[in-house]
Amino acid sequence: MSQAELSPQAAPAPESHAPHAPGFDAHHAPDPEIIADCVHCGFCLPSCPTFALWGEEMDSPRGRIQLMKMVSNGEIGMSETVTRHWDQCLGCMACVTACPSGVRYDRLIEATRAQVERHAPRSTSERLLRALIFQLFPHxxxxxxxxxxxxxYQRSGASRLMRSPGAAQALAPQLRAMESVAPPISLNRREPLMEIHPARGQVRQRVALLLGCVQRVFFDEVNRATIRTLTAEGCEVVIPAGQGCCGALSIHAGREEEGLRYARRLIDSFSRVDVDAIVVNVAGCGSNMKDYGYLLRDDPQYAERAAAFSAKTRDISEFLAGLEPMAPRAAIVARVAYHDACHLAHAQGIRRQPRALLEAIPGLEVVSVPESELxxxxxxxxxLIEPEPAAQLGQRKARNVLSVQPDALVASNAGCLLQITAALRDMGADIPTLHPIELVDASIRGIIPPALARVGKGIARLS
Ligand code: SF4
Ligand code: SF4
Known part of the structure; x- marks a missing residue:
């Protein structure tokens, strides 16, 4: 289909086809065969968050694939307007789940983003923001x-001031977004995690745990709860020394070389331990680690090891679903809303296991959040880089969470927890947010999770 043949609604803006804009290079270009799998049926449109926000064909999966096809055919180049439509994609993979033709949009957008990073010009402020993010978060x-x-900063009260409407307007939206999602900071230092955590009772499995980057700094308690749960369920837990970033943030942003460097390093550090499974409690990291085999497919030194690494990787809920529960659970009487993290539900197909894990806690009522696919x-x-649509989606999610009147919100991804916490807070709702493993751990230990105890809403222990 030529540019002229596109319907007016589907056509990108004319200025987008600047003749100097380059097309895809030959290195891992989006696969024309996958592009051809799209039959333009539009079944994916209702599940696409950007299409839900703007109703714009080019901000839907079908439109973005059409742009890939046109660039691939050499009909148009990667102009600013074209790349903007791809930049605005969240990479949430809801379209992969929704597509009846099995179009691997995940493969397409990942390849496209790497091409964009190599060829598309970015403004100085954009480059600085990305440099700041990637110099900080993977470290x-x-x-x-x-x-x-x-x-x-948070103790000084400046944080509250910055969130006031006047100050918020004065800040760049990206800085406002960073400020807004930052969790409350505690300087209490805890004992560093040991390298080996023995199983309680007979050893059923030996597993290695990924600590994550943002996770180990801001969600250390989730890692500790994961270790306590695994050991209580008869698993010896190893924390491979020297483990760094898994590369998920870089890969998902098109920084292919950087992401692969992190992946190789992580494979090296985990290959020093002999384990039955590699356990991860962050959905985004888990989906990336399960993809190592594909990402490193043409690296002769790593391809085989990467495939073996991916085959052993399990989300914590997926891993525990395969183990007969051994540790008794005490009751936690609460109503929790379970949020499907996109990289767990859409990218890994894991929906049932975290719910089953939570529903096994006596007294706990688990409800789904409406529009859970969004x-x-x-x-x-x-x-951080597209704060306005992100904030709109955050508010929509928060409204959906509030509509089911939960005592707490539960999600298996650090990013979702930060984003939804900020959206709920901005709407004036004091709803605690937790990782599911924190509830399982609390139930095994017979305690009320501190986040729930803090709000004290109808929470009581039965046993
Ligand atoms: S990945 Fe998400 S945002 Fe991107 S096209 Fe698919 S559904 Fe839309
Ligand atoms: S991506 Fe799938 S669901 Fe969407 S238009 Fe193409 S074939 Fe249809």
Whole structure:
């Protein structure tokens, strides 16, 4: 189909076809065979968050694939307007789940983003923002070094001031977004995690745990709850030394070389331990690690090891679903809304296991969030680089959460927890947010999770 043959609604803006804009290069270009799988049926449109926001064909999966096809055929180049439509995609993969023809949009957008990063011009401010993000978030030690500053900022009351309507208008939306999703900082230092955590009772499995980057700095308690649960269920837990970033943020943003460097390093550090499974408690990291085999497919040194690594990777809920529960659970009487993280539900097809894990806790009522297929707007670094649509999606998710009147919101991804917490807070709702494993851990230990105890809404122990 030529540019002239596109319907007016489907056509990108004319200025988008600047003749100098380059097309795809030959390195891992979006696969024309996958592009051809799309039969333009439009079944994916209702599940696409950007189409839900703007109703614009070119901001739907079908429109974005059409742009890939046209660039691939050399009909148009990667102009600013064309790349903008791809940049605005959250990479949430809801369209992959929705597509009856099995179009691997995930493969297409990943390849496209890497092409965009190599060829599309970015403004200075955009480049600076991305440099800041990628110099910071994949480096836990750098984030830790900033904690005292962030703590002082939050304690000074400046944070409240910055969130006031006047100040918020004065800040660049990207800075406002960063400020808004930052969790409350505590400077209480905890004992570093040991390398080996023995199983309670007879050893059923030996597993290695990914600590994550943002996860180990801001959600250390989730990692500790994961270790306590695994050991209580008869698993020896190993924390491979020297583990760094899994590369998910880089890969999902098209920074292919950087992401693959992180992937190789992680494979190296985990290959020093002999385990039955590699367990991960962050949906975005897990989906990336399960993709290592594909990502490193043409690396002769790593292809085989990467495939073996991916085959062993399990989300914590998926791993526990395969183990007969051994540790008794005490009751936690609460109503929790379970949010499907996109990289768990759409990218890994894991929906039933976290719900089953929660429903096995006596007294716990688990409800789904309406429009559960729609992304919350977090999407890796999306809420930092595309703050406006991200905020709209965050508010929509928060409204949906509030509509089911839960005592708490539960999600298996650090980014979703930060994003939904901020959206709920901005709507004046004091709803605690937790990772599912924190509830399982609390139930096994016979305690009420501190986040629930803090709000004290109808929470009581039965046993
Ligand atoms: S990945 Fe998400 S935002 Fe992107 S096209 Fe698919 S449904 Fe839309
Ligand atoms: S991606 Fe799938 S659901 Fe969407 S238009 Fe193409 S074939 Fe239809």
């Amino acid at each position: 836990p030690e750098r984030m830790r070094a900033l904690l005292p500053l962030l703590w002082a 992304c919350c707007g977090s999407a890796g670094i999306y809420n």
